[in-house]
Amino acid sequence: MGAERDEIRWGIIGCGNVTELKSGPAFNKVAGSSLLAVMRRDAEKLADYAERHGVPKTYTSADALINDPEIDAIYVATPPGSHREYALKIASANKHCCLEKPMALNFAECEEIATAFEGLDAQLFVAYYRRSLPRFNKVKEWIDSGRIGTVRHINWSYARGPSAADLSPEYDWRTDPAVSGGGHFVDLACHGLDLFMHLAGDISEAKGIAVNQQNLYDAEDAVSACWVFDGGATGAGFWNFGASDYCDEVVVYGAKGNIRFSVFANQPLVLEAGEDCAITEIPHPENIQFFHIENMVKHLNGVGQHPVAGAEGGKASRVMDQILAGFR
Known part of the structure; x- marks a missing residue:
């Protein structure tokens, strides 16, 4: 992707409840960050979200958002069952990715995702925002x-x-x-x-x-x-x-x-x-993911280290897999 921009331009896949207050508004509040586009399959709800949050671009296709050349980083705010699919596509596009927690359905999927980002300019994060609070x-x-x-x-x-x-x-x-x-x-x-x-x-x-x-x-x-x-x-x-x-x-x-x-x-x-x-x-701050997003932007601009980057985000899934092994 070359040198990082001073402003990180974000896209969101899945603008549901978690993005209304916890995360979405903070992408525009953090210095050096802006929310450029959102994606949702329901066109009516998508338009309503974009209007209320002042988002200039909308997509009903995740692939279209991922391949938008103006977007630097993508926040996947969908249920865990789709994280692997979207993360692998984002890695293929060599764009930064933040996955909602848990990172994926299980630790094996987490490992596959982390491996896909190894050696790329693109960075991988997971929204375990409590480490940043x-x-x-x-x-x-x-x-x-x-x-x-x-x-x-x-x-x-x-x-x-x-x-x-x-x-x-x-x-x-x-x-x-x-x-x-x-x-x-x-x-x-x-x-x-x-x-x-x-x-x-x-x-x-x-x-x-x-x-x-x-x-x-x-x-x-x-x-x-x-x-x-x-x-x-x-x-x-x-x-x-x-x-x-x-x-x-x-x-x-x-x-x-x-x-x-x-x-x-x-x-x-x-x-x-x-x-x-x-x-x-x-x-807690008004937007509880504010400091998490701020740390991602600092990390991407080389002035800080996000506490949940790369394979770090899969460690909790490994522990939960062990705890639930007998039930599953």
Whole structure:
């Protein structure tokens, strides 16, 4: 592709709900970035999205958007089942690519995608945006500075009741394993598992038990797992999508203290290490992918390093494959 432009011109494939507030507007808010085109098969919804967000170009064909010579980078915001197809086409066009999470249906597809980008000028990213959020950068700063000592264990407890979509007879791709790769566990837990590897190093081995307790859909709705990090720290978690009460709490246990936080909620970050205590509130930005997009633009312009580039984005999928091996 030659030298990178000062402004990265983006196209989006799949302008659904995730792009309305979480990501879409941020492509125009980040310095050196602009949203040039969007693609959606439904022409009426496509035109409405483009008008509301001020996007100059629209396509009902993904291939046409990918091959638009004015587009430098493409954000794939479709369900995971189509990520491999689009990513391989984007790699063939030698254009930068950002895939929504999880990176693909399974780790084998992630490896195929990463291999396709090896040796290209084009860069590959995955939207594990929590690695770029200031609130989790603060947690990493606390850990890396030794305030809780060596990390010994990370525990995540997550529970919630069934959603309206779970209880509806209408089709929901999020709980169709052929399209999403699994159920809500795959959709949500990948965020935390990726974040934990950012905080404590790669997970070398994971095991899990998954069941379907409610029989509302074909995918798992209750999962328990344990894992070990390369450095020897351990981890465990449970995720239940049929519980009466909401819970989202992570505890990082260290040799000298611990840190508590929530993966999804705007809860305070709490550090407790003897007399060294801190409670910090760092809210999510209006567009939660803003800092992730900013880091991609910096990476592409050679002034920074995105934390989830290349094969890094497939590591959470490898862990989830191990956890769900028995259920699948």
